[in-house]
Amino acid sequence: MAILELSGLTKRFGAFTALDNISLGIERGEVHCLLGENGAGKSTLCNLIFGVHRPDAGTMVLSGEQFQPRGPAEALQRGIVMVHQHFSLVPNMSVAENLMLGRASAVLKPQDIIVRMGQLAAEYGLEIDPDALIEDLSVGERQRVEIIKCLLGDPRLLVLDEPTAVLQPDEIDALLAICRQVALRGKSVILVTHKLGEIGRVADRTTVLRQGRIIETVTMEGADMRALVRSMVGRDVQSAGSVLAAAVDIEGKVPAKSAMDAVDPTSSGEAVLQISDLVYRDAHGLARLDGLNLTVGSGEIVGIAGVEGNGQTELGLILAGLASPSTGAIVVGGTPVTDCTPQQITDAGVGIVPEDRHAVACIKELSVAENLFLGAIGKFSRFGLLDKSARRKAAEAMMREFDVRASSPDVSMASLSGGNQQKAVLARELSLDPLVFLLAAQPTRGLDVGAIEAVYNRIRAARDRGLGVLLISSELEELMAVSDRIAVIYRGKLVGELSAGSFSREAIGAMMSGHAHV
Amino acid sequence: MKIPKFAEVARGARFDVRPLQVMVPVISTVIALGIGVLIIASTGASVLGAIDAFWDGMAGSDFNIGASLNRAISLALVGLGFIFAGRANLTNVGGEGQIAMGGMFATAAALHGAGDLPLGLAFVVPLVVGTAAGALWGGLAGFLKAARGTNEVISTLLLSFIALPLVYWSVESFHLLRKPISDLSSLPESPEIPDTTKLPLLFPDNGSPLHIGLLIAAVAVVAVWLVLKHSPLGVRLRAVGLNATASRRAGMRTSLHVVLAMTVSGGFGGLAGAIMILGQQFYLTSDFSSGYGFDGLVVGLLSRGSAAGVVIGALLFGFLRSGSINMEISANVPSAVVLICQGLIVIIIAGSTILTNRKASR
Numbered sequence: 016m017a018i019l020e021l022s023g024l025t026k027r028f029g030a031f032t033a034l035d036n037i038s039l040g041i042e043r044g045e046v047h048c049l050l051g052e053n054g055a056g057k058s059t060l061c062n063l064i065f066g067v068h069r070p071d072a073g074t075m076v077l078s079g080e081q082f083q084p085r086g087p088a089e090a091l092q093r094g095i096v097m098v099h100q101h102f103s104l105v106p107n108m109s110v111a112e113n114l115m116l117g118r119a120s121a122v123l124k125p126q127d128i129i130v131r132m133g134q135l136a137a138e139y140g141l142e143i144d145p146d147a148l149i150e151d152l153s154v155g156e157r158q159r160v161e162i163i164k165c166l167l168g169d170p171r172l173l174v175l176d177e178p179t180a181v182l183q184p185d186e187i188d189a190l191l192a193i194c195r196q197v198a199l200r201g202k203s204v205i206l207v208t209h210k211l212g213e214i215g216r217v218a219d220r221t222t223v224l225r226q227g228r229i230i231e232t233v234t235m236e237g238a239d240m241r242a243l244v245r246s247m248v249g250r251d252v253q254s255a256g257s258v259l260a261a262a263v264d265i266e267g268k269v270p271a272k273s274a275m276d277a278v279d280p281t282s283s284g285e286a287v288l289q290i291s292d293l294v295y296r297d298a299h300g301l302a303r304l305d306g307l308n309l310t311v312g313s314g315e316i317v318g319i320a321g322v323e324g325n326g327q328t329e330l331g332l333i334l335a336g337l338a339s340p341s342t343g344a345i346v347v348g349g350t351p352v353t354d355c356t357p358q359q360i361t362d363a364g365v366g367i368v369p370e371d372r373h374a375v376a377c378i379k380e381l382s383v384a385e386n387l388f389l390g391a392i393g394k395f396s397r398f399g400l401l402d403k404s405a406r407r408k409a410a411e412a413m414m415r416e417f418d419v420r421a422s423s424p425d426v427s428m429a430s431l432s433g434g435n436q437q438k439a440v441l442a443r444e445l446s447l448d449p450l451v452f453l454l455a456a457q458p459t460r461g462l463d464v465g466a467i468e469a470v471y472n473r474i475r476a477a478r479d480r481g482l483g484v485l486l487i488s489s490e491l492e493e494l495m496a497v498s499d500r501i502a503v504i505y506r507g508k509l510v511g512e513l514s515a516g517s518f519s520r521e522a523i524g525a526m527m528s529g530h531a532h533v
Numbered sequence: 534m535k536i537p538k539f540a541e542v543a544r545g546a547r548f549d550v551r552p553l554q555v556m557v558p559v560i561s562t563v564i565a566l567g568i569g570v571l572i573i574a575s576t577g578a579s580v581l582g583a584i585d586a587f588w589d590g591m592a593g594s595d596f597n598i599g600a601s602l603n604r605a606i607s608l609a610l611v612g613l614g615f616i617f618a619g620r621a622n623l624t625n626v627g628g629e630g631q632i633a634m635g636g637m638f639a640t641a642a643a644l645h646g647a648g649d650l651p652l653g654l655a656f657v658v659p660l661v662v663g664t665a666a667g668a669l670w671g672g673l674a675g676f677l678k679a680a681r682g683t684n685e686v687i688s689t690l691l692l693s694f695i696a697l698p699l700v701y702w703s704v705e706s707f708h709l710l711r712k713p714i715s716d717l718s719s720l721p722e723s724p725e726i727p728d729t730t731k732l733p734l735l736f737p738d739n740g741s742p743l744h745i746g747l748l749i750a751a752v753a754v755v756a757v758w759l760v761l762k763h764s765p766l767g768v769r770l771r772a773v774g775l776n777a778t779a780s781r782r783a784g785m786r787t788s789l790h791v792v793l794a795m796t797v798s799g800g801f802g803g804l805a806g807a808i809m810i811l812g813q814q815f816y817l818t819s820d821f822s823s824g825y826g827f828d829g830l831v832v833g834l835l836s837r838g839s840a841a842g843v844v845i846g847a848l849l850f851g852f853l854r855s856g857s858i859n860m861e862i863s864a865n866v867p868s869a870v871v872l873i874c875q876g877l878i879v880i881i882i883a884g885s886t887i888l889t890n891r892k893a894s895r
Contacts, residue, residue: 335782336782337778337781337782356784357781357782357783357784358784361784367782369782374776374778374779375778375779375782376779376782377779378772378775378776378779378780380775381768381771381772381775385768385772389772389779389780389783390783390784392765392768392769392772393765396764396765399764399765400759400763400764401763401764401765401767401768403763
């Protein structure tokens with residue numbers, strides 16, 4: 016029996032139809048995945064179910080009764096809970112205190128919460144210290160707190176909006192296991208994602224959305240993953256390149272590296288980046304980078320694999336000139352750039368696609384044109400005043416070349432999708448002159464499949480024109496699909512290296528977790 | 534070769550004023566003045582008499598118009614300084630202290646040597662010295678921010694608490710700026726500055742006190758507008774204020790921009806202080822600024838970063854100030870009523886930003 020029955024749901028925002036005639040039943044005890052690219056309407060659908068928005072047409076029936084929530088409070092009351100992409104936890108309060116928020120009746124009873132947490136831990140494996148402060152927890156642990164908050168009230172339906180986007184691989188596994196546990200206990204789970212691998216591991220059924228419509232609903236047993244990708248992106252994956260298939264993580268179908276690269280990379284060129292004995296100690300004296308040695312040659316893509324927090328972020332910051340190494344040396348194309356300012360590093364021919372797009376790569380309140388020329392604001396000036404028409408022309412040309420889609424170069428960066436923002440950042444960094452080396456840190460994080468493909472193509476094109484590329488990523492599939500070599504970082508050191516053709520998930524995974532074998 | 538497109542620059546160079554942005558302050562002012570009338574009525578004074586006196590004080594004669602405009606000049610300069618720092622997301626609330634420094638050093642320069650300089654340098658030098666003193670005072674806050682991360686709201690405010698007693702000290706001490714005690718005067722104030730150092734009047738024949746500070750302020754308005762909206766520096770200041778890390782990554786020297794923004798901002802305050810002494814008061818007293826720094830801050834706040842808005846706000850507050858002084862003298866209405874009206878205007882405009890912002894985000 017369907018616990019939630021949607022029929023003919025339509026939601027418009029102004030002239031834009033976000034959801035068009037959605038009919039769907041969520042069964043009791045199932046994990047139902049919503050799959051689709053960014054902007055396909057997944058989040059809007061969740062928000063309708065959770066009462067954040069109200070549908071313009073259509074009805075919802077919850078357990079046989081009409082369901083027209085006037086707000087999240089009503090949805091909660093009827094047993095629907097939701098974990099949003101952005102957490103709503105108070106950082107400087109403890110886990111137990113956060114769980115009590117919003118359910119505080121006349122008398123607060125912390126013991127009751129702790130007892131209930133114990134029950135949930137036993138039932139679902141949701142272990143967490145009730146006294147830990149939220150600000151001390153990792154992202155995965157915070158999400159666990161959100162899920163506990165949802166399960167406290169014994170809900171009927173748990174909605175998770177892109178829960179895995181922020182998680183590390185082992186945390187994703189734990190989350191998916193929790194989803195199964197929840198479903199086993201007769202509750203239903205709606206899981207929003209655009210990662211196919213997760214769907215294969217957890218979903219009972221999957222509904223594919225594209226441009227606000229349901230393309231198909233598939234029972235996962237014996238389903239053809241490739242067909243799902245096709246419905247999701249609306250074209251054949253093969254034509255989009257094998258990169259795409261790898262990006263969406265189709266288990267066991269990652270093509271062998273040698274087959275993917277018919278053309279031999281022009282590798283083994285001269286070294287464009289040489290890092291020797293790099294050590295970085297943080298404010299607490301902890302060695303985040305602990306004697307790292309790395310060489311990137313021209314015309315090759317070197318991937319850095321590793322569990323997050325093993326020094327990748329620090330390496331990225333140092334290469335960008337935003338942090339100074341404690342000891343060690345960095346040379347780019349013969350120029351020493353250790354301890355140099357970002358400007359000097361740029362002048363040496365280094366392009367940087369930083370890990371944190373919003374904090375470092377661009378200024379979202381400024382226009383696209385201003386962001387495209389953020390490092391060269393004075394380039395378009397006349398009598399000391401900005402020549403905005405010249406800048407607009409140059410920006411338009413760059414946007415055409417790099418397929419940055421925006422209505423005009425003058426709209427704010429914030430109005431662009433994540434994919435187009437990243438394309439703009441790539442456009443800026445790849446247009447630097449001189450340019451011998453590119454660092455791309457987590458370049459596809461949060462992007463949809465189409466944009467991921469575009470980013471890969473740009474990175475490969477950069478390699479083919481002779482750049483050395485360092486790709487730092489937490490997505491193993493991404494590294495295996497794009498890199499010519501993969502080095503594994505563990506506790507601030509490179510512990511092993513594999514070259515194209517000999518990539519294996521198992522070997523890399525073992526090294527990532529510290530079981531070094533070279 | 535392409536001929537420099539000045540016409541194009543000029544065409545693109547529109548003041549960024551949208552109708553709603555003008556209407557909201559106007560309506561706010563009308564509502565606030567209406568409430569002011571009610572308050573006047575409740576004090577028992579003649580409302581018509583008060584309004585008459587108010588109008589007379591604002592613009593009843595050439596002299597009054599000139600005095601009102603002179604007040605607006607100082608307010609506009611402080612307001613410009615505020616929006617200049619604001620472009621870099623810095624809040625300079627130290628206008629009062631920067632005015633004090635500017636006025637004090639301008640007086641010192643005028644009394645000690647500048648008076649004998651030829652070719653108008655007699656008043657230009659004190660103006661420059663006053664500007665530099667204000668710039669130093671603002672730049673100090675900028676330096677603290679860049680080097681130590683000190684919040685500029687706190688540092689500019691506290692620097693004002695240092696500057697104001699410094700002025701007091703200078704007019705209290707005979708070895709500094711205090712004039713010798715005579716039969717006529719024993720007040721703690723400086724001697725009058727030499728005539729050559731006083732700012733030339735624009736209309737010396739009709740008795741208007743309006744001086745060339747008006748031209749200085751006009752140039753400043755255009756300069757600030759060009760720099761903030763149409764120069765690479767304006768974009769850099771904005772970028773640094775919005776996201777220092779991204780700006781640093783893009784090669785900008787963020788600390789330098791913070792210090793620069795605060796220095797220029799303080800310089801405008803110093804210039805305002807110098808003009809107040811050289812243009813109107815002609816001698817230094819310990820309380821010569823009497824709130825222009827804070828009124829200028831409000832002008833800057835209400836302008837929402839637009840130079841044109843600063844002009845409108847400065848004129849409004851300058852004329853209100855003149856009117857209220859006269860209303861107190863001739864109609865026996867407490868000038869506090871006008872202060873209440875000013876407060877109401879600020880609150881209503883600030884509250885109405887919700888309205889305009891909502892419109893803008895659609």
